[in-house]
Amino acid sequence: MLFQPFTFKNGQTAKNRFFKSAMEEQLAKHNRPTEQLVRLYDTWAKGGAGVLVTGNVMVADNGKGSINDVVLTDDRSMDTLKAWAKAGKQNDTLLIMQINHAGKQSPKVLSPTPVAPSAVALQGMDGFINPPRELAAGEIEELVGRFIETARLAEQAGFSGVQIHGAHGYLISQFLSPHHNRRNDKWGGSLENRMRFLVEIYQGIRAAVGSEFLVGLKLNSADFQKGGFDENDSIRVVQKMSELGIDFIEISGGNYESPEMLTAKESTKKREAFFLDYAEKARAVSQVPLIITGGFRSEAAMNEALQSGHLDFIGIARPFALMPDLPDKIRQGTYQTITTNRIKTGVAAVDNKIGAVLEMDWYMAQMALIGKGKQPNPNLSPWKVLLKNLWENGKAGLSTGRS
Ligand SMILES: Cc1cc2nc3c(=O)[nH]c(=O)nc-3n(C[C@H](O)[C@H](O)[C@H](O)COP(=O)(O)O)c2cc1C
Known part of the structure; x- marks a missing residue:
């Protein structure tokens, strides 16, 4: 099944079911994409995935998650x-x-x-992230327009589509969450109101681009946070977005305060797919093309998940940074199951404090190597990555997000 093509309702076809999930590459310079970024995608496209999703491209300069994000607000x-x-x-x-x-x-x-939708500070990020201020209603409308403009520019550049990032605790996910969104105007309160930001972005993009251009969503199955966006909310968002005609939904989970997207429980990890149970519930309410991401490593687990009939694509991120031709290897029968152990320095104080940052940086370093035309290096020293980050970005580098 992994190599069965999939045709979306708007006519575009993915040649197989490998969906390379977004990984912020940190290869922009002064907000702009670089040759290194282009070379990375050249390598990935040659590696055989049906769908490649770029790392997050930011719609506004005040909305960057990390220093070297691409920001796309004009045609420069x-x-x-x-x-x-x-x-x-x-x-x-x-x-x-x-x-x-x-x-x-x-x-x-x-x-x-x-x-942010409301002035609710993140917990445990004091050194790196300041408490937010509440957005004014007019600013929210303006931000909807920013998403639409970035999508329009992506279409102009020739991308096959866009994926709206509604997961991992970023702005859209903040609007969806009753913990982060305490507003009592039309943008907060009921789920319908909390969803409004996402719905207006989606509808605005759909109206601004051609009918063949894919418009999808990445959504949390839950935020895994007390009083936060939960599974019931999430299933209702799937239902609503499907009714509105969204082309695909990728499921992940967690945010900066509770990073489930990178670190599932041991029991879930063994089963590989972090969010498989959720897919079954989502499929019961919607036929929207579904992707689940997080933990897939073995060919057997990928096949089994597809055969369940609950999803249409296998979302994979970290393995692609170590093995850009993973789909081709599976097709040729030469794939040896990749393992992605936690990246650690071995010094507990360091690993506990900035473990997730180190994990991200280590994979970004692999993408940088590929972008330079080199091979990824599974033996790359975490210390080397850490020191390079500190050297180049100072303390700010340690606040790199998890996307
Ligand atoms: C270096 C790195 C960067 C990431 N950047 C993004 C991103 O820009 N957008 C996003 O939705 N997820 C991002 N993620 C999360 C992945 O898309 C994915 O959900 C997560 O890594 C779990 O999948 P995996 O177990 O196959 O790696 C990133 C993950 C890593 C390791």
């Missing part, structure tokens, strides 16, 4: 964007740009006062 970088789209679409690959605004998950060196 259209040449490089076109080269990026061309490279990523080679070999009959669909290339989707993930579009995002970090909201309150923006480090203080980038956003002295980040914005």
Whole structure:
């Protein structure tokens, strides 16, 4: 089943069921995409995935999650964007740009006062992230427009579609969460109101782009946070977005305060797919093309998940940074199951404090190698990655998000 093509309702076809999930590459310079980024996607497209999703591209300068994010607000970088789209679409690959605004998950060196639906501070991020201020209603409307504009520019550059990042605690996910969204205007309160930001972004994009352009969503199955966005809310969002005609939904979970997307429980990890049970519940209410992401490593687990009939694509992130041709290897029968152990320095004080940052940085370093035309290095020293980050970005580098 992994190699069965899939045709979306708007006519675009993915040649197989491998969906390379978004990983922020940190390969932009001054907000703009670079040649290194283009080379990375050239390699991935040649590796055989049916769908490639870019790392999050930010819709506004005040919404960056990390220092070297791409920010796309105008057509100044259209040449490089076109080269990026061309490279990523080679070999009959669909290339989707993930579009995002970090909201309150923006480090203080980038956003002295980040914005959010309500002024609710993140817990445990004092050193790196400042408490947010509440967005005014007019600013919310303006941000809806920013998402639409970025999607329009992605289409102009030749991308196959966009994925709205509604997961992992970023701005859209902050609106969805009753913990983070305490508003009592039309943007907060009931789930219908909390969903409004997402719905308006989706509808605005759909109206601004051609009917063939894919518009999808990444959504949390839950935030795994007391009083937060839970599974019932999430299933209702799937239902609503399906009714509105969204082209696909990718399921993940967690946020900065509770990073389930990277670190599932031991029991879940063994079963590989972190969010499989959720897929069954979502499929019961909707036929929208579904992807689940988090933990897939063995060919057997991927096949089993597809055969369950509850999902349509296998979302994979970290393994692609170590093995860009993972789909081709499976097709050729040469795949040896990849393991992705936690990246650790071995010094508990360091690992406990910045373990997730180190994990992200280590994979970003692998993507940087591929972008330079080199091979990934599974033996890369975590210390080397850490020191390089500190050298280049100072303390600010340690606040790199988890996307
Ligand atoms: C280095 C790195 C960067 C990431 N950046 C993003 C991102 O930009 N957007 C996003 O939705 N998820 C991002 N993620 C999360 C992945 O898409 C995925 O949900 C997570 O890694 C679990 O999948 P895996 O077990 O196959 O790696 C990132 C993960 C890593 C390791």
